Amino acid sequence: MNAPLSVVLAAALLSATIATMPADAAPRKKKTAVPPAASVAQLPTDRFLACDVRVRDYLREGGAAIRVTKIEVDDARLQLNIHHEYGEAGKSSRKYLRGDSEEEMRKNLRGILDEFAAAAKAAAAGRAWYVIAARKVMPDLRDGSGENTSPWTAVVLADFEGKCRPITFYQSIDRNKLDPELSKKLDE
Numbered sequence: 001m002n003a004p005l006s007v008v009l010a011a012a013l014l015s016a017t018i019a020t021m022p023a024d025a026a027p028r029k030k031k032t033a034v035p036p037a038a039s040v041a042q043l044p045t046d047r048f049l050a051c052d053v054r055v056r057d058y059l060r061e062g063g064a065a066i067r068v069t070k071i072e073v074d075d076a077r078l079q080l081n082i083h084h085e086y087g088e089a090g091k092s093s094r095k096y097l098r099g100d101s102e103e104e105m106r107k108n109l110r111g112i113l114d115e116f117a118a119a120a121k122a123a124a125a126g127r128a129w130y131v132i133a134a135r136k137v138m139p140d141l142r143d144g145s146g147e148n149t150s151p152w153t154a155v156v157l158a159d160f161e162g163k164c165r166p167i168t169f170y171q172s173i174d175r176n177k178l179d180p181e182l183s184k185k186l187d188e
Contacts, residue, residue, distance in 0.1 A: 049127055051157045051164035058133035058155065064185035068128035068156060071120040071167075078112055080119065080168060082156055084130040086179040089154065092168035119167045122158035129157050132173055132186060150174055152186065 046052040048065070055065050070083040078096070082089035095112050099105035122128045132154045154170040175183050 048129060049159040049164075050162050051129060051159055054157060054164050055129060055131055058131050058137055061134040061137050062186055062188075063131065063133040063152070064182060064188075065129050065131045066182065066185075067126060068123045068130050068158075071116075071123040071128065071156075073113075073116045073120055075113060075116070078109075078116075080116060080156075082123075082130060082168070086182040089130050089156070089170065092156075092170075115165075115167075118160050119156075119158050119165075122160060127159040128167065131155050131157060132178075132182075138169075 048055045059065060066085045068082055068084050068089075072081040072083070074081065074091075077094055079094045080092040082092065097105040097112075098108050119128065132152055135149070135151050135153045138153050138155070150172040152173040152175060154173050156167040156169075158165055158167050175186065178186075
């Protein structure tokens with residue numbers, strides 16, 4: 001009986017040795033640490049964030065992009081008062097409620113107020129820009145009917161959660177009413 005027991009013990013010991021050998025004897029792969037997505041070399045964040053392409057497109061014929069410092073919300077008149085680094089841009093045009101029923105208009109009102117709140121928050125966080133651009137690069141704007149229409153127009157853009165959104169448009173910018181330093185920037 002001792003012989004079969006010694007054979008079983010020897011076989012078990014040999015099996016255990018063989019099972020552990022390939023793991024120890026196999027050539028080890030070099031561990032190439034895969035860095036997490038956050039540490040992968042990224043391009044530096046653009047100063048215009050999600051509005052990078054749109055701002056540069058508007059400025060291709062001259063103009064200036066300046067940071068909006070504050071947006072005041074007039075929730076009764078549904079308009080904004082925009083403040084930037086060189087002063088005040090003025091009040092935006094009023095938004096109008098749309099809808100066939102009072103409930104649709106109320107839903108529209110909530111959407112407008114949410115958009116205004118997000119714009120004010122973006123300005124407070126430094127994610128909004130007042131862009132003065134040549135009228136010819138802003139196809140969205142209707143041409144003014146008067147002959148005295150300025151060649152300059154403006155748009156306020158804001159980065160909302162990684163998306164560039166236009167907040168308001170200014171049809172005509174009177175260069176003579178701008179801060180002299182800001183007026184100089186239009187020609188750069």
